[in-house]
Amino acid sequence: MSIEVQHVTKRFGAFTALDDVSLKVETGELVALLGPSGSGKTTLLRIIAGLDFPEPGGGQILYHGQDVTDLPASQRKAGFAFQHYALFRHLTVFENVAFGLRVRPRATRPDERAIRQRVGELLGLVQLGPLAQRLPAQLSGGQRQRVSLARALAVEPRVLLLDEPFGALDAKVRKELRRWLRHLHEEIHLTTLFVTHDQEEALELASRVAILREGRIEQVGSPETIYEHPASPFVYDFLGNVNLFRGRIEQGSVRIGGVRFDAGGVIGSPETAALAFVRPHDIRVTRCGKGQSTLPARVVRFHTVGPVAHLDLERLDDRSCVSVQLSKEELQDLSLQVGEVVQVEFRKVRVFSEDYSI
Amino acid sequence: MRHLRQRSVLPGFGLTLGYSLLYLGLIVLIPLASTFLKTTTLSWSEFWAAVSSPRVVASYRLSFGASFLAGLVNCLAGLVVAWVLVRYEFWGKRLVDALVDLPFALPTAVAGIALTTLYARTGWIGAWLEPLGISVAFTPLGVFVALTFIGLPFVVRTVQPVLQDLEPELEEAAASLGANRWQTFRRILLPVLRPALLTGFALAFARALGEYGSVVFISGNMPMKTEITPLLIITKLEQYDYAGATALAAVMLVISFALLLAINLLHWWGSRHHAPA
Numbered sequence: 001m002s003i004e005v006q007h008v009t010k011r012f013g014a015f016t017a018l019d020d021v022s023l024k025v026e027t028g029e030l031v032a033l034l035g036p037s038g039s040g041k042t043t044l045l046r047i048i049a050g051l052d053f054p055e056p057g058g059g060q061i062l063y064h065g066q067d068v069t070d071l072p073a074s075q076r077k078a079g080f081a082f083q084h085y086a087l088f089r090h091l092t093v094f095e096n097v098a099f100g101l102r103v104r105p106r107a108t109r110p111d112e113r114a115i116r117q118r119v120g121e122l123l124g125l126v127q128l129g130p131l132a133q134r135l136p137a138q139l140s141g142g143q144r145q146r147v148s149l150a151r152a153l154a155v156e157p158r159v160l161l162l163d164e165p166f167g168a169l170d171a172k173v174r175k176e177l178r179r180w181l182r183h184l185h186e187e188i189h190l191t192t193l194f195v196t197h198d199q200e201e202a203l204e205l206a207s208r209v210a211i212l213r214e215g216r217i218e219q220v221g222s223p224e225t226i227y228e229h230p231a232s233p234f235v236y237d238f239l240g241n242v243n244l245f246r247g248r249i250e251q252g253s254v255r256i257g258g259v260r261f262d263a264g265g266v267i268g269s270p271e272t273a274a275l276a277f278v279r280p281h282d283i284r285v286t287r288c289g290k291g292q293s294t295l296p297a298r299v300v301r302f303h304t305v306g307p308v309a310h311l312d313l314e315r316l317d318d319r320s321c322v323s324v325q326l327s328k329e330e331l332q333d334l335s336l337q338v339g340e341v342v343q344v345e346f347r348k349v350r351v352f353s354e355d356y357s358i
Numbered sequence: 359m360r361h362l363r364q365r366s367v368l369p370g371f372g373l374t375l376g377y378s379l380l381y382l383g384l385i386v387l388i389p390l391a392s393t394f395l396k397t398t399t400l401s402w403s404e405f406w407a408a409v410s411s412p413r414v415v416a417s418y419r420l421s422f423g424a425s426f427l428a429g430l431v432n433c434l435a436g437l438v439v440a441w442v443l444v445r446y447e448f449w450g451k452r453l454v455d456a457l458v459d460l461p462f463a464l465p466t467a468v469a470g471i472a473l474t475t476l477y478a479r480t481g482w483i484g485a486w487l488e489p490l491g492i493s494v495a496f497t498p499l500g501v502f503v504a505l506t507f508i509g510l511p512f513v514v515r516t517v518q519p520v521l522q523d524l525e526p527e528l529e530e531a532a533a534s535l536g537a538n539r540w541q542t543f544r545r546i547l548l549p550v551l552r553p554a555l556l557t558g559f560a561l562a563f564a565r566a567l568g569e570y571g572s573v574v575f576i577s578g579n580m581p582m583k584t585e586i587t588p589l590l591i592i593t594k595l596e597q598y599d600y601a602g603a604t605a606l607a608a609v610m611l612v613i614s615f616a617l618l619l620a621i622n623l624l625h626w627w628g629s630r631h632h633a634p635a
Contacts, residue, residue, distance in 0.1 A: 049534055051530050073533040079534070084525070086530070089550070103536055103538075103541045103545070148531075151535065155535055155536055
């Protein structure tokens with residue numbers, strides 16, 4: 001079941017939450033809506049679920065080509081998981097999961113035995129079988145979110161919509177649940193759309209990522225594309241883990257602090273102020289620079305986490321920070337001292353003219 | 359002795375419990391006990407005659423019946439008012455919120471006179487109801503109207519905070535699972551609101567039982583028809599029949615206590631079967 005969002009606009013008073021947003025999620029895809037808070041990602045998910053509605057005449061939502069824009073949530077058959085689970089606290093885990101089956105019209109309602117079987121299967125799927133008679137208050141956060149997923153799956157939804165599903169969990173549980181969700185998706189292949197502000201989560205889990213900014217979609221693509229070829233300074237900045245240098249574009253190359261670097265294709269207008277992005281692992285550090293494309297910098301501190309070494313440098317010219325990632329072995333070979341001056345080279349630079357925006 | 363007392367981080371258990379018991383004793387138990395004590399000056403047959411005469415029994419029926427119905431109606435009306443005040447934003451919301459408490463503040467006699475004026479045959483509302491064959495003032499219906507009026511704030515004020523704590527996500531979750539509005543209300547909202555509704559009902563019911571001021575004006579106080587028990591007690595007092603008055607009071611107290619106890623048991627039973635989160 002595919003989901004199609006066509007030119008959706010939504011305002012809350014004077015605030016425009018979504019501005020002419022279009023997005024297509026193919027059948028069986030696992031897509032992440034990624035963006036900072038206030039970017040409209042949750043609003044978009046709620047509109048797809050039917051919990052909010054676009055402005056009159058402000059776009060359409062299609063499920064598998066069928067227009068559902070005016071259908072209320074109860075008739076869309078979209079499974080929805082909330083950030084804070086929204087479990088029914090007076091019902092047991094079993095009854096929470098069974099709820100969607102029990103409220104069906106009599107004609108399509110399964111009998112008690114079928115309900116027991118279906119709920120039992122789902123609780124097995126989310127590995128909560130033994131806790132069926134517990135109340136939500138007696139469960140941990142990770143268990144509650146799994147109950148809410150089982151509850152959403154019980155109604156055999158056409159699509160699965162998750163609003164920051166792991167947002168309220170601690171790092172370890174989040175990692176486990178992420179892996180579990182990935183596994184679940186491979187098993188049942190349900191078209192899934194999830195909202196997150198955690199770029200790592202989006203890149204790890206999703207088959208495609210849509211990045212939102214101020215109510216617009218900034219870029220849609222596979223995690224590799226998004227990470228390797230960010231379409232705008234915003235995406236670079238938001239994905240994080242990047243060094244930003246200010247410079248000037250001159251004849252197809254970029255000048256940073258008096259040194260010219262090969263820009264390898266400039267996005268935006270030529271001969272202006274520029275923003276150059278370099279990932280920490282695209283920086284090479286040497287003792288003595290060869291050629292002219294190196295910046296001198298002082299070593300501020302370094303530390304290693306597992307096989308990766310992090311190096312903080314300070315540029316000599318404008319004292320701005322440069323962070324570098326290299327392997328532990330490389331760091332050992334360099335045998336650096338704090339305070340020492342080294343030369344910085346860029347393997348790969350991405351340059352945008354400063355006035356550039358999508 | 360020391361090892362019998364459990365250590366607790368909350369200080370002052372002895373002091374606060376002692377104060378609570380003293381206070382309840384002085385304010386509630388001693389006056390009530392004196393009522394029973396005064397009743398014992400009657401012999402059993404005198405007592406029985408005082409509390410079981412047809413006129414008195416009719417007043418019980420009216421008092422308890424009208425109070426019960428008023429409590430029920432307030433449950434529904436109070437829930438709706440609380441719902442509107444919590445869930446919607448509208449102009450004048452604060453004003454409506456303040457209006458809810460007015461039946462608390464208004465002297466009951468004023469309320470009684472106002473209601474009587476409105477519902478009398480020539481009153482603003484009574485004039486409209488008269489052609490329909492409905493008369494409110496000076497009938498049991500009038501008693502019911504007055505008791506509904508004074509009981510409303512209890513339900514609104516007990517349900518309001520619970521509704522405020524109820525996340526809208528619960529209803530959205532129910533909707534996304536295919537439940538219609540009625541199913542969402544019955545299966546999700548009502549179980550959570552039930553304890554508060556029950557408490558509100560008990561308070562409104564108890565208040566209505568004891569109400570005197572507003573009812574005596576609108577009821578017309580016709581023996582066997584529109585006399586409430588508190589009125590009969592006053593009547594007996596005015597005739598210097600103190601023992602007879604306390605006998606009636608004792609009967610009312612016992613029945614009220616039994617009913618309130620039953621409501622509390624229902625409450626307790628409900629919370630055991632729907633354990634709180």
